[in-house]
Amino acid sequence: MADILADMGYLFLGSRLKRLAERLQADAARLLKTSDLPIQPAQFPLLAAIDRYGPLTIGDAVEALGVSQPAVTRTASSLLDIGLLAASRDDADMRQKTLALTDAGKALMARARAVLWPPLGTVVTDLCGDLSGPLLDQIGQLETKLDHCSMEMRVNTATLAARHAATGLSIREYSDDLAEDFYRINAEWIEQMFVLEENDRQILSHPRELIIDRGGIILFVEDAELGVVGTCALIRIDEGSFELTKMGVSEKARGRKAGEFLLASILERARAMAMDRLYLLTNSKCASAIHLYEKLGFVHDAEIMAAYGSRYERCNVAMSNPL
Amino acid sequence: MADILADMGYLFLGSRLKRLAERLQADAARLLKTSDLPIQPAQFPLLAAIDRYGPLTIGDAVEALGVSQPAVTRTASSLLDIGLLAASRDDADMRQKTLALTDAGKALMARARAVLWPPLGTVVTDLCGDLSGPLLDQIGQLETKLDHCSMEMRVNTATLAARHAATGLSIREYSDDLAEDFYRINAEWIEQMFVLEENDRQILSHPRELIIDRGGIILFVEDAELGVVGTCALIRIDEGSFELTKMGVSEKARGRKAGEFLLASILERARAMAMDRLYLLTNSKCASAIHLYEKLGFVHDAEIMAAYGSRYERCNVAMSNPL
C-alpha cells in the first residue's frame, strides 16, 4: 500500500509534517521517560525558554514559543502543579504572572542539559545534516531514516557511545577491512575453549557473503589504543528470526565493559529492526558471557534449545531476547 | 522576544515541525470552510486515499496514511456519520470493514480537486520551491514567508488570480521597470478629473523610494493583450497605518473587473500584514470607485476624514477598511 501523504506531494504537506512531528515527539516522550525526566515533550520548550531567557510572563512565553496563549497557560499550569515553575504576581501589574524556575526546575534543566541534550543534539544534527534537496525530498529522506532506526534508538545508542567514549571505546560498523579482525577475535576464544567447527570457519571466513548480504549485522568495538578488540554478529536465520553469535572480546581488553557496550549496541540495532525473534546458542562453560546476556535481557529458552540446539557441537544453552 | 524553538536549533526540531504543521493545518481548515467543503483537514487524507486507491479496509488505510489505527478508525467514523463514506463488511472476513466513497463523498472530492487543489498545489509548490539549504534553514525560511503572508491568504489570492486569468488578467508585483506605468496610469485619471498636485507628482515619480522602501506595496494588473492597465498602492503612513492610494485603471480596460481584481488582491496582501488601520482618501466625484470600495468592505469614516482629509486638495471623502 502506497503512502498517500507522500503521493500527494506538496498538497498534503501539512499532514505530512504533522505526522513526522508526532513521530519525533513520541520518541522524545519515551526518551524523557527513560532519562528519568518526568515531563512531557511539550513542556520542554517552556522550561527551556525560561532557563535561557530568565523569568517570563505568560505573554512573553507566548511570543517565545510561538504557540497560542491558552496552550502556554495550560503548559504553565501543569508545570506549576508539579513544582518545576513558580509564579509571582508583579506589583506593578496584577494581571501579569511571572514564571520562574524553581530549584527543582533548575535541577531538571541541568540534568536535561547534561544527559539528554548532548546525544539528542548530535543525533538530530547528524540525521538532518545528511539531508539535501527540496523540502519534500528532505522530509522523505528523514522518514526513511527513521523507518530504519527510530530517533529513540539512535539517541540511546549515542548515549551509550558517549558513556564509553570516555573510556576510549567506540563502535564500528562492518567493513571488509575488518573481516580479519572478525576472524581473529572469534578464533581466539573459540579455539581456547572449544574447537573451531567447520560451520564456524565458513562464517568467520565469509562474513560479508554469509552475514551482511543476507540482512545481518556485524559490529566491532574499538579501543583508542588497542584497536579493534571485540566483535559480535546478528545472522538472519529466516524472515523474522535472528541469531546472535560470534561475539568475542580479546583477552587484553577484558574488564572494561567492552562486551557490554558491544552487546547493548547490537541490541539497540536489533530492536530497531522489528524482528520477531532473537536468540543465541552457547555453552554453560561461558559463565561470564551468560551472565552478561542475562544482564541485558536474555532469558533461557528451552524451546529455542529444542529447535536450534543441534547447530553447534558445543551448544548446551539457548537463550532468547524478548526485544 | 526571541523564538526559543529557532534558538535551540535541531534540539527542538519536533516541536518546531509541529508548530509549523499546526499552522498549515489551521489554514487548511479555514480554506476548507471558505471553499464550502464541510470537512476537517485531518479527514482529507483518508478521503483522498480512498479516492485514489479505491475502497480500503481500516487496516489498508492505516498503512496508506501512516498514522495509528485508532486515528483512522475515528476519522472513518466521523466520515461515515456525515455520509461521505460507506462501510461494508466483507463476507470472507467479518472482522474487516471496507470503506468506500458515497456519491456525496465522490462529489466532494471532485469539488476539492476542481476548486481547492489547483490553487493550493500551486501555492505550496511555489512557496517550497524557493527554499534551499539544510532542513532547519528551509523551515526557517518557510516560517518567515508565512509570517509575511499566510497560506490561506496566498491561496485566496491564487484563487482570485485563477478566476481572472481566464479573462486574460494577471497581477504583478512592483519592479522598477513598471515605474513608468505607475506614473502614466495615475496621471491619466488624476489629470482628467482633477489636477496633479505636487504631492502626487512626488509619489508617482519615486515609487520605490517613497512607497516600497518604506514598507508599502504597489501592485499592477496586466492584460494579456493590452499590457499593464491598472495599478494601486499601499503607503505606510506610520507604524500600523496604511493608506490605499494611487489606484487607477486605464479607460481602455474598464468594465472587465480589473479594478475589483486589483483591489481584492491588494486587500488580501493588506490582511496578511497585520496592520492596525487601512484607509483611503478620495472625492465624491469618483462615484464608481467609491462603489467598488464599498463593495470590498470600506466604510465611510469621519474620524479618518478629520485626521487626514487635508492631505490632498481634492479629498472630500474618507473611508477605512476593518480588515
Place this chain on the structure above:
DNA sequence: GGAAGAAATATAACATGCTATCTATCATGA
C-alpha cells in the same frame, strides 16, 4: 472619579495525535 475600552490570563469546547486495552472473529493445532 467613574465608565469604557484594552490587555493579560483563564476557561470551555473541540480536533487530532498517541498508547493501551477490549471485543469479535478467524485460523490452527492437539
Place this chain on the structure above:
DNA sequence: TCATGATAGATAGCATGTTATATTTCTTCC
C-alpha cells in the same frame, strides 16, 4: 472439534494544538 492464539477494529484516556469567550485588572478620557 474445540481451545488458543492471532488479527481487525473499537473504545478509553491522555497530550496538546486550536478558536472563542469569560474574567480580572489596568488605562484613559470625559
